[in-house]
Amino acid sequence: MSVFVTGATGYIAQHIVQELLKQNYKVIGSARSQVKCDNLIKNFGYNKNFSMVVVPDISELSAFDEVFQKYGDELKIVLHTASPFHFDVKDVKKELLIPACNGTLGILESIKKYAPDKIERVVVTSSFGAIIDFTKLDDKSFTFDETLWNPDTWESCQSNPVSGYCASKKFAEQAAWDFWKQNKDVVKFKLSTVNPVHVFGPQVFDSDIKETMNCSCEVINSILKGGPDIPVNPNSRNQFIDVRDIARAHLLAFQRENTIGKRLVLSCGDFNQQDIINVLNTDFPSLRGKVPAGNPENGILGTHTGAIVDCSKTKEILGFEFIDFKKTVDDTVEQVLRAHGEF
Numbered sequence: 001m002s003v004f005v006t007g008a009t010g011y012i013a014q015h016i017v018q019e020l021l022k023q024n025y026k027v028i029g030s031a032r033s034q035v036k037c038d039n040l041i042k043n044f045g046y047n048k049n050f051s052m053v054v055v056p057d058i059s060e061l062s063a064f065d066e067v068f069q070k071y072g073d074e075l076k077i078v079l080h081t082a083s084p085f086h087f088d089v090k091d092v093k094k095e096l097l098i099p100a101c102n103g104t105l106g107i108l109e110s111i112k113k114y115a116p117d118k119i120e121r122v123v124v125t126s127s128f129g130a131i132i133d134f135t136k137l138d139d140k141s142f143t144f145d146e147t148l149w150n151p152d153t154w155e156s157c158q159s160n161p162v163s164g165y166c167a168s169k170k171f172a173e174q175a176a177w178d179f180w181k182q183n184k185d186v187v188k189f190k191l192s193t194v195n196p197v198h199v200f201g202p203q204v205f206d207s208d209i210k211e212t213m214n215c216s217c218e219v220i221n222s223i224l225k226g227g228p229d230i231p232v233n234p235n236s237r238n239q240f241i242d243v244r245d246i247a248r249a250h251l252l253a254f255q256r257e258n259t260i261g262k263r264l265v266l267s268c269g270d271f272n273q274q275d276i277i278n279v280l281n282t283d284f285p286s287l288r289g290k291v292p293a294g295n296p297e298n299g300i301l302g303t304h305t306g307a308i309v310d311c312s313k314t315k316e317i318l319g320f321e322f323i324d325f326k327k328t329v330d331d332t333v334e335q336v337l338r339a340h341g342e343f
């Protein structure tokens, strides 16, 4: 039985591939170019269970047709992680909304056309962005959970790249649920989504440590490379989850029955920039004086200074403890320092 992982070169997807290979699945990944495919195959040590296909641009609704024409008979599981995640965007519609939505709808249409009775489970990597309501973030009496949807519209979300990204995840996820409901009699697969908050943790391979990292890890990396005088923003509240937990969640999402039809929301609590800085200064003596000290008391770890993200239902379904903030930051930073020859 083979698992198809879209966007296999991505930060999260590489962890998913690693976990799948550990559990002896055959994995076919997709990437935008042959060079990226070859590089990942090499990084995974030419594992005999791992191969790659080129899918150049998921904005094309037919992008995945060839994959299912060719491999439809051997694939049983599809994990759709590919989606643009960056904020360096001029045209929100073209660069975020269309690839996110067409990528999701396109892969489901390809399954329907070429492997409706073969694919058993589909997991779409959505996001807490599909749930977030920016107007409620500071409201301590408000609770976000898997029943809620980001209220931004196709038009309103185009005001800035952050809103555009979050809404791209909402529209893509909604397209998946709508497709599934409308095609339940035509396709065999069952659908689940994974909706992570901000994801930290090491890259699978040290060689992926670059000057600028993937969007979510850049939040830590930018502090590491910013010098001691960068301003510390105590209002930079966000929620975190470790990438290794997200990978585990993707596997359990298709391995278990109790995940069918579920949105799995993963968060391990609130943090702000000061909390990252506190871990850097406490756990990495060599960084003291090279990164800001800020005011250690301004950290918010373990407290609720705004709306709550309730992922108790997901925790019950998944049944494992999430990796804590100290470990996720420690492991991220250790790898960056190691790659730079400083650890």
Ligand code: NDP
Binding pocket: 006, 007, 008, 009, 010, 011, 012, 013, 031, 032, 036, 055, 056, 057, 058, 059, 081, 082, 083, 084, 085, 099, 125, 126, 127, 128, 169, 195, 196, 197, 198, 199, 200, 214, 215, 216
């Ligand atoms: P990455 O940027 O590392 O991975 C994104 C992947 O999608 C890459 O493989 C990228 O290809 C591919 N991709 C992006 N746009 C296109 C396109 N137009 N055509 C084909 N492929 C494309 O980000 P993450 O690993 O962090 O994100 C993976 C998924 O997780 C995304 O769906 C993201 O929205 C979601 N997510 C991430 C969170 C986080 O904090 N990291 C939080 C919540 C959700 P290439 O390598 O060629 O650019």
